[in-house]
Amino acid sequence: MTLRYGLLGLLAEGPASGYDITKRFQETLAAVWPASHPQIYRELSRLSEDGLIEVHTTGPRGRKEYKITDSGLKEVKNWLANSSVDHIIRSESLIRSFFFWLIEPEEVLKHLQAEEKYFASQATFYEGYAAAKDRGEFGTSKQTESARITVEAAARLNRSLAEWAKWSQEKLNHK
C-alpha cells in the first residue's frame, strides 16, 4: 500500500502525469522507496478506478494528467495521521556482514572498503543537498521543509553506515 500513498502524496502537490511522477519518484523518493514505471502506471489506474484520483487534462502523445480528488486527499492524510508504521527494513549490505566468516579477512576488508566508499559518497551527496536546502535554494514551501527532513534521514543513514563500515575494518585489523 505504501506506493499507493506515495503517489497520492505527490499528487497532493498538484496535477501530474505518470511520466512526471515516475521522474519525481526517481529524483526524490528512490532513496527511501524505489518504484519503476510499470508499477506506477498500474497503481495510477487503480487509484483512478477507486476514485482517489481522476484525469485532469489530456495532452499530446496520450499524456494523461491526474489530479487528486477529495477522497484521495482524505485517504493520504488518514494514512499519515492514523495508520501504524511498518518498520521493516531490508538491507542486502547488512545481511552479507552476517556471513563474513565464510570468506578470507582480506576479502572482507576489500568489501568493507568499497562499502565505506559507497555509503560515504551517498552521505556526502545528501549532506550537500541538505545544505543547499538550508541556504534556501529550493524555496521555503511546506513541501520543501518536509523534504528537508527526509533528506536529513538519508544523510544520517548513509553516514552511519559509512562509519559502520570503517569501524568494522578497524575491528578486523585489531585482532
Place this chain on the structure above:
Amino acid sequence: MTLRYGLLGLLAEGPASGYDITKRFQETLAAVWPASHPQIYRELSRLSEDGLIEVHTTGPRGRKEYKITDSGLKEVKNWLANSSVDHIIRSESLIRSFFFWLIEPEEVLKHLQAEEKYFASQATFYEGYAAAKDRGEFGTSKQTESARITVEAAARLNRSLAEWAKWSQEKLNHK
C-alpha cells in the same frame, strides 16, 4: 536471490531443518532481512533441486535436516566475494516524512515522538546485545564475530534514526 544466499549461509554453519532455519532467521536476521516460513520452505526445496543443499537426516514428524553441499558452499562464498551489492533500502518510516506537510504540526510531532521511542528501544536492544557479545557471552567463534558486526550495524542504524526523529521534532519546534 538474497534469501537463497541467506539460507546457504546459515546452512554453512551446520545441518538444520526448515523449522530450525525459520527460527534462526527470526532471531538473528529479521532485523536486516525478514523471511516467513512458507518462503523459506519453498526456497529450501529449490536449493535441494539445484543440488546446493541435500537432505542429511530425517527425524520425527517428517523433520528433514538439510546439509549444504560443496557446490552450495562455493556458491555462497562466490556471492560474498564477487557479486555486486544491492544497496536498495525501503523504509516506510522515511517516505512518510516526505509528506509531513499534509498534516498538522501537532500530529507530526506526535508521530515523531512515537518513532523516536520505537527506534530508541530497538537501538537499546541491539546495543545491549552487542555489549553481551563483547563480554563473551556468545563465545568467540568466527560466526559470533561476524554477527557482532551485523549487530553493530543494526544498533547504529536504529540509534541514528532515533536521533533523526529527535532532531526533526526540534526543527519543527524552533520555527
Place this chain on the structure above:
DNA sequence: AAGCGCATGTAAAGGGTTACATGATTGC
C-alpha cells in the same frame, strides 16, 4: 527524414505475505 526523447502501456516471471491445513510428539 532520421533520430532522440516523451509518454504510455502489457507480459512474464519471481519475490513475499497471509491464511489455511494437517498431523506427530511431548509434557502435564
Place this chain on the structure above:
DNA sequence: GCAATCATGTAACCCTTTACATGCGCTT
C-alpha cells in the same frame, strides 16, 4: 486424555522487476 508445540507444507494474492512494445512530437 488434552493442550501446546513441533514441523511441514499448499494456495491465493499482491508487490516488484525486467523485458518487450508502440507511437507521437520535436529538433537537426
